[in-house]
Amino acid sequence: MKHKILNDLTLIKPKIKGESDKYSWNFFKHLNKIKDKEIKIYYHTRSYISGEPITFNENEFLIGNVIVVRGVIKSNGGLIGCALSNVLRGGKIEDYWYSNIHNDFYEITDEFFNLYLEKGRCLFDANHNGWLAHDDDRFTTYDKYRICNYCGKRQNKKVEKVCEEVTNWI
Numbered sequence: 001m002k003h004k005i006l007n008d009l010t011l012i013k014p015k016i017k018g019e020s021d022k023y024s025w026n027f028f029k030h031l032n033k034i035k036d037k038e039i040k041i042y043y044h045t046r047s048y049i050s051g052e053p054i055t056f057n058e059n060e061f062l063i064g065n066v067i068v069v070r071g072v073i074k075s076n077g078g079l080i081g082c083a084l085s086n087v088l089r090g091g092k093i094e095d096y097w098y099s100n101i102h103n104d105f106y107e108i109t110d111e112f113f114n115l116y117l118e119k120g121r122c123l124f125d126a127n128h129n130g131w132l133a134h135d136d137d138r139f140t141t142y143d144k145y146r147i148c149n150y151c152g153k154r155q156n157k158k159v160e161k162v163c164e165e166v167t168n169w170i
């Protein structure tokens, strides 16, 4: 069964055209473009850096390992799609063919869309110390803490004095 996001893309459509808010405009635009295809999300189970096996974990989410698929080749299980990181960046998106002969990719469509619906772009910045484009509306800040308006995460404020030793020659 299709995930409800794929049946109704307005669920993840940003309020202002061309501007991301909780949800990414570029991701919405891409899904809208390929909505007549068989959209699936796959995760690559090897780290591109170390080659070590990895599993999908929402708290340590490797965005570079996610691909947005618009077709699975029936005969050999090959995947046609593009990297999620490219989709989020926007611009021209080219599709690639990914061999899945060693089963290095596995499907996370439902898990991914459930998390995306709940957390929006925070899924790509779980520790909330990164940078998201158009995120001016992301936090409500109080005296001692702030709340993420996208996913509800609360972060306490910690202020530290930093002493720095500086050498001057006079």
Ligand SMILES: [Zn+2]
Residues within 6 Å of the ligand: 122, 128, 148, 149, 150, 151, 152, 153
């Ligand atoms: Zn958040």
